[in-house]
Amino acid sequence: MNWLIAGALIWALGWYVNVRLAALPKSRVTSLLVPVIFGVTLIIIWECVVRGLQIQQVLLPAPSVIAARFASSTSILWQDWVQTVLKGMMSGYVIGCLAAFLTALAVDRFDFLKRGLLPVGNFAAALPIIGMAPILVMWFGFDWQSKAAVVVVMIFFPILVNTVQGLAASDAMQRDLMRTYAAGYWKTLFKLRLPMALPFIFNGLKIATTLALIGAIVAEFFGSPIRGMGFRISTSVGQLALDLVWAEIVVAAITGALFYGAVALLERKWTFWHPSQRS
Amino acid sequence: MRNLFPVLTVVAAIIVLWYGAAVWLNTPWAYDKAQRAGVELSTSELIADTWSQKKPKLPAPHQVTREIWKTTVEKKITSKRSLIYHSWVTLSATLLGFALGTVLGIALAVGIVFNRTIDMSVMPWVITSQTIPILAIAPMIIVVLNAVGIQGLLPKAIISMYLSFFPVVVGMVKGLRSPDHMQLDQMRTWHASGAQTFWRLRLPSSMPYLFTSLKIAMAAAIVGAIVGELPTGAVAGLGARLLAGSYYGQTIQIWSALLVAAALAATLVAIIGLIQRIVLNRMGMAQ
Amino acid sequence: ADDLTLQLKWVTQAQFGGYYVALDKGFYEEEGLNVTIKPGGPDIAPTQVLAGGGADVTVEWMPAALAAREKGLPMVNIAQPFKSSGMMLTCRKDAGITSTDDFAGKTLGVWFFGNEFPFLSWMSKLGLSTEGGEDGVTVLKQGFNVDPLLQKQAACVSTMTYNEYWQVIDAGLTPDDLMVFKYEDQGVATLEDGLYVLEDSLADPAMEDKLVRFVRASMKGWKYAEMNPDEAADIVLENDASGAQTEEHQQRMMREISKLTSGSNGALLEADYERTVQSLLSGGSDPVITKAPEGAWTHAITDKALN
Amino acid sequence: MSNNTIISAKDLSLTFQTNDGPVHALKDVSLDIEKGEFVSFIGPSGCGKTTFLRVMADLEQPTAGSITMNGVSPEEARRARAYGYVFQAAGLYPWRTIAGNIRLPLEIMGYDKADQTERVKRVLDLVELSGFEKKFPWQLSGGMQQRASIARALAFDADILLMDEPFGALDEIVRDHLNEQLLQLWARTEKTIAFVTHSIPEAVYLSTKIVVMSPRPGRIADVIESTLPKERPLEIRDSPEFIEIAHRVREGLRAGHSDA
């Protein structure tokens, strides 16, 4: 009971502090501090609720237990991370991006493909790709190759659609300008349309980061070597090692956030000129 | 209509490729069988075999089509072997999750737009929430919810909701903020209240954004429902069909469940698109 | 009637025929019980469901139950309808496997999720590392089916006598193509499909009484299923909500299951228990359990139920 | 400051704090506008025309000095709905008909239904848009849209009309036509109008008083009282008097521009 009261108090305190901080003029410090305080409050409340209601560790471990497990299992976590993220996700991400990009160029170049492939692509994008995971595992084997394949399939359409949209983003006037210079297809592509498409492409790349991570992890549910984040998450539940499961989830969340952040950073660097990046 | 011919061409190309891939992928097993039986396969026998295996690596299109036909048209829709029955199970979870996600998403967006503290505290976490591989912990969620007595439709719907609320929040925050300064200032010159500004300006302005996000949310909701079905003990639904198919190596069954799921998703998204067209046309906001 | 929930270890299939028969034939009803049977699935840990209060009784394999007990979850075996183990490793002869000596350097498919324990003790008994390499075996987490064997991605896969083995046969491989190692024959068999509850349940006399009636009715169901396998298979099919099971497969499974249950009247044999514990304790450097558990089983229920 | 003074600014200053340092949008601006005047504000981009209008409308807070509208503060004037504001873009809501758009402020201000209908009809007449009430904005030309937006600002009883480049986006011919109409409307309704423009002919043609502003810091460079008669056919723009005033305005602008 005391724990619950403590949780409620901390919630009230955290919110109060945030209300005060938010009222200040927006600065780098406040826009970092406010969400951090909010997150920390949530974690403390989690801890309090688990203790207060005496929730079994096999159902929901307390953050402190997860943190302890995280600290003591770094070698397992690292090994799993290498398997899933470096081998499965990254290779899939790179292949998927390249494939989608090249396809987008073809689709953009040939109107016939655009009119034929995009509707079919939209249908395929609605496909719950996750359902492909067992099939791809069957096709590409147990190791990271099948995980990469799942990632490729998952990110292909979001990037394709965004890139095609981006390539169409240059307005008629700008293309006319290139025409007055008697610039050919490739010159127009590299000097005008690709730079113009970058903000859209990055949009797709950002969506693809989370999809890729989810794809790589979930694919491991359908068969894997005996390491990997998805392997650990799916098998540790059976061993009631819920603290390890949550430690993996923390790793996944951090990885996802960092990956997204890295792509966003690159976007900032390459599309500094876009109005959305300037404000 | 203009697109009909290109689309048909592409579909035809896919089917041809598909048949080819079926030959390619299923050949090893055909040879394996033939070798153990001690017979030689002619090319035509080989092709015939690869297109008619019971558990092919890649079933041929006609095998899948026949399976879909058998499990939809030829079965009573109340039958547990009817894909329509299973689609309905998935559909109900999808719709519930979609509705919950939409409501949650809009509520959060309204909070974010109207309250600075909520905006600054919650928005970064809304984004972070999507880096958690919810699909991977779906089984745990199902069990934990089960422990507190929530079972049946709701746990699946909650996973759907988790996936579908995000695009709605992002879209609606954008949408509710889409009225420009001029329009907001105009409301100020009329001395309009916050509620009046919301109902008469912000909400109508957000409609195009809402529909775009609803389409994404719907596709996400289906994925959520299907994934939520995987660990509920392969009871019912398209996810359960996928799983059961996978468990027994019934690739034909997997593919038919997949295609039906895609058709379901495409239909739902198309319905939203239709509503979007009608509503936006009426509002004079069609692009 | 008294409500009682049973959590199964796996999807609805003839492996759990006895319970479905008891339900369908009204044996539970006769005992004044209103039983709900929850099917399991690949990602459902019956132990976790029990811990969370989602079920009163669960069907579980003893290694997983004992491991959970060491984790602090007080699971107790109250009955053991399965006398012998149906686990085996099914290998392709054309992968070069004729005896356990050939395992080194090969890839073996194993089920995880708490089902890997018997395998791990076996390998440690054979002195094979599971980390791969020349004189170890490469382990892969087998998915839901026997594809790795058919696709030659693994030399051997885990199968149950009553289920996956027949999928291999159905896929076109003949018994002659295969080399099977039964855990029973290798002396590493562990107890499967027992009925488990949490300790608290036993402390409560009313609950204990319910359990007694439940076990009695369940055993009646099992014995009925042994006598009438085809009818039992039909009952299972009727209860399968996924509509994915076939009659042929379930009838065959029911017959195989009967072979495993026929030796048991429901009461756990202490010798079997000791054998299981020994096997799990001897797991080399990383044993499944580190010390012999206490109070992990009781005859209290079966004594009352069977007399 | 006479009894009839409707808008009165004294030593008004407004400084925006931006990342590149402070921007003096208005600096020591003093101006009185009498009842019934038509005052144009003209000046190069960034000289604070819009800012000045927004201060009058209580959309921006001055950092120094004082201003009264109808004798009260801009905020009170806004709450009393003492003015109508017309923006550069028509800014009609596409999801409302023309009538619905004009009714919008009336709904917000809580006029009763019958009164609303009555007023909508009257102002539609006034801007010569009768018959178009059921149309949607996108079914109308740009000039008609702008007329509807003026009607919207006229629908409620405000004595003051603040207009920020209302015709900036229209082409010259349509613009001429609307200028003519606006003058007639002003004559009929006797409102006080503050009007921002970039166009010298427009300013000269419409105003009783032309305020020439200059930038960095935004201040008033010249105030020119028009000597043109109240009755002004379009041809007046070729008259020597007109050209003379235009010339003075241009000189004022040039002076403000070159010393910036």
Place this chain on the structure above:
Amino acid sequence: MSNNTIISAKDLSLTFQTNDGPVHALKDVSLDIEKGEFVSFIGPSGCGKTTFLRVMADLEQPTAGSITMNGVSPEEARRARAYGYVFQAAGLYPWRTIAGNIRLPLEIMGYDKADQTERVKRVLDLVELSGFEKKFPWQLSGGMQQRASIARALAFDADILLMDEPFGALDEIVRDHLNEQLLQLWARTEKTIAFVTHSIPEAVYLSTKIVVMSPRPGRIADVIESTLPKERPLEIRDSPEFIEIAHRVREGLRAGHSDA
């Protein structure tokens, strides 16, 4: 058609097929432009000014009649990079600096590096933007952007400059200033300029010849040869001669407008 004729259109027609039926953007248009002339095109919206310019630039194909640029077809002229085109919006690439933007056509046309740098410097001087080469377009005012876009069209050796309302989006004061500069530039470079505008004073101030067009179908209503001297201070706009020409243009416009 004299020996010095640079642009020569004969019975040029262009009909767009739209969903609402054919639109006659140009109908039987004939016009000769001599070397070194500054020709303005003026007329109400939709009269085909832009279309005419685009036909010259080979961005649109006429449906009837013939046109030559430098004695060859527009397509050949385009491939020979015989003209520079300036659009209404500056249309600079936001990801390139000002210098980078001006260098763009030079890169495409394969000028060598040193030459590029040299030319960029020269045209930046010409439009008085030296010192801004490292800035990005969005760091400049609208007028400066438009100057950069003119520099871009001047950087390569084209004798013809086609300008489609290059100053349409700018305010009057900035516009005056750019007009002055454009005249000087024209005097210095001796290019032939075709210039589309909506503004009567601009047309009169700049041109040696004013082509008044009228819509539906788009055709030439009047061609007015300017009697103003080549040397034109801004003040010339208050001269009777200027006002007289402006009046004639306005008359031409009004005529074209009313019989539509």
